[in-house]
Amino acid sequence: MSYPIEPYKVKVLNSINILNRTERIKALQKADYNLFKISSEKVTIDLLTDSGTSALSQEQWSQMMLGDESYASAKSWERLEASVKNFTGKKEIIPVHQGRAAEKIIAEILLQKNDVALSNGFFDTTRANLEHRGAICLDIPTEKILNPSQSRLFKGDINIKKLQRLISKYRKQIKFILMTLTNNTYGGQPASLKNVSLAGNIAKKNGLLFVIDACRIVENAYFIWRDEQKKRGNIKNIVRKLFSLADLAFMSTKKDGLANSGGFIATNDHALATQLRELVVLYEGFITYGGMTGREMESIARGLEEVVDLAYLNHRLGQIIYFHNELAKIGIPLINPPGGHAVYVDAAKFFPHIPKNNFPGQALVTALYQEGGIRSVEIGSLMLAGSAKNELVRLAIPRRTYVQSHLDYIVEIFKKITANKKQYKGFKIIWQASSLRHFTCKLKPL
Numbered sequence: 387m388s389y390p391i392e393p394y395k396v397k398v399l400n401s402i403n404i405l406n407r408t409e410r411i412k413a414l415q416k417a418d419y420n421l422f423k424i425s426s427e428k429v430t431i432d433l434l435t436d437s438g439t440s441a442l443s444q445e446q447w448s449q450m451m452l453g454d455e456s457y458a459s460a461k462s463w464e465r466l467e468a469s470v471k472n473f474t475g476k477k478e479i480i481p482v483h484q485g486r487a488a489e490k491i492i493a494e495i496l497l498q499k500n501d502v503a504l505s506n507g508f509f510d511t512t513r514a515n516l517e518h519r520g521a522i523c524l525d526i527p528t529e530k531i532l533n534p535s536q537s538r539l540f541k542g543d544i545n546i547k548k549l550q551r552l553i554s555k556y557r558k559q560i561k562f563i564l565m566t567l568t569n570n571t572y573g574g575q576p577a578s579l580k581n582v583s584l585a586g587n588i589a590k591k592n593g594l595l596f597v598i599d600a601c602r603i604v605e606n607a608y609f610i611w612r613d614e615q616k617k618r619g620n621i622k623n624i625v626r627k628l629f630s631l632a633d634l635a636f637m638s639t640k641k642d643g644l645a646n647s648g649g650f651i652a653t654n655d656h657a658l659a660t661q662l663r664e665l666v667v668l669y670e671g672f673i674t675y676g677g678m679t680g681r682e683m684e685s686i687a688r689g690l691e692e693v694v695d696l697a698y699l700n701h702r703l704g705q706i707i708y709f710h711n712e713l714a715k716i717g718i719p720l721i722n723p724p725g726g727h728a729v730y731v732d733a734a735k736f737f738p739h740i741p742k743n744n745f746p747g748q749a750l751v752t753a754l755y756q757e758g759g760i761r762s763v764e765i766g767s768l769m770l771a772g773s774a775k776n777e778l779v780r781l782a783i784p785r786r787t788y789v790q791s792h793l794d795y796i797v798e799i800f801k802k803i804t805a806n807k808k809q810y811k812g813f814k815i816i817w818q819a820s821s822l823r824h825f826t827c828k829l830k831p832l
């Protein structure tokens with residue numbers, strides 16, 4: 387596929403620094419080989435995350451000037467609430483400052499020690515928040531993910547057979563089924579509408595809550611539109627259809643909200659919403675801002691309208707396909723097919739000389755920084771420890787931020803690393819926190 391034309395043009399510049407290799411090696415040493423600790427000023431292309439890194443439109447910036455910073459019932463909250471109701475079709479909207487705040491609050495209301503939750507793939511913060519309550523989180527992704535390089539549609543599905551089996555096994559302990567759309571932990575792959583509906587029906591039949599982590603629900607809806615509905619219908623309706631299947635949904639608006647912050651919880655259940663709101667007041671702020679400023683709420687309100695635009699989505703997903711194909715052409719082992727927000731490299735295959743317990747993914751992450759100032763993230767044994775199913779490196783593409791030359795530059799750096807693979811070594815951990823260790827751990831090269 388040729389590179390899709392950007393449906394926008396540059397208006398404000400954010401210059402980027404290009405350090406030399408020696409400077410980058412020093413920066414890596416100083417950061418204990420943990421890319422989260424490297425100053426963004428020392429990063430040339432930042433593919434650490436697509437979260438909160440979107441470029442804002444001129445309409446978002448102008449609407450932010452109208453931010454109403456009143457403590458209670460601000461105009462900006464009314465605009466956000468109306469926009470989220472329109473986006474989700476839900477009646478009760480509860481604001482939070484970002485996705486994990488929603489996870490913490492939901493976990494506290496729904497879970498007790500030894501309760502079980504099942505998912506197509508818990509994101510790391512979701513898992514950490516639920517486990518913090520003493521709950522047991524079981525990932526049951528579709529078997530289609532077992533062969534990362536094989537191109538199959540809807541590899542973000544939940545495994546329906548296992549779902550039924552586990553519901554029988556843990557009948558008394560299971561509290562809810564959670565679908566992460568798209569499935570970030572397993573390659574940013576989408577779930578089909580058929581699969582989400584089936585899982586929702588099973589939840590209903592068994593009296594379980596059906597929850598959606600909607601961070602990238604629009605990108606997921608695009609895949610449904612393209613591959614399941616053969617481009618019939620429209621994205622906004624698919625998004626609403628997905629939300630209609632959920633008893634409870636939460637969304638970090640740092641992704642498909644096209645905003646730099648924020649989030650919300652949405653439900654039609656008034657009693658549940660009342661319980662959730664009590665905790666929002668305790669942890670986040672009043673129930674009409676949930677830790678967000680009026681300005682932020684304005685940018686999200688507008689972002690949720692812009693994100694369902696087909697021209698934007700064709701470019702967004704087209705850019706990922708282009709980047710994926712260029713890397714595939716030079717033989718980089720990838721998760722196939724390309725997912726929604728990132729390209730995922732199979733680092734175990736890329737660096738077969740580095741065993742899993744020496745983190746081949748982190749070896750590639752540091753190599754990309756050392757050779758090209760590119761920041762990416764490991765999603766494998768370093769991030770997920772024992773629950774890692776693959777050793778991946780995620781190259782997340784911020785929304786509306788980079789253009790073709792940036793992606794071509796990364797491909798050139800991959801060529802350079804590929805030409806000299808054996809020089810890159812694995813790592814061992816010399817310090818780690820008790821949870822979410824990848825954010826702060828210190829590493830030593832072998």
Ligand SMILES: Cc1ncc(COP(=O)(O)O)c(C=O)c1O
Pocket residue numbers: 437484485486487509511512566570599601638639640649
């Ligand atoms: C699937 C998924 N769920 C939840 C979160 C948490 O959101 P936040 O970073 O806003 O706390 C993320 C963040 O990347 C995510 O990708």
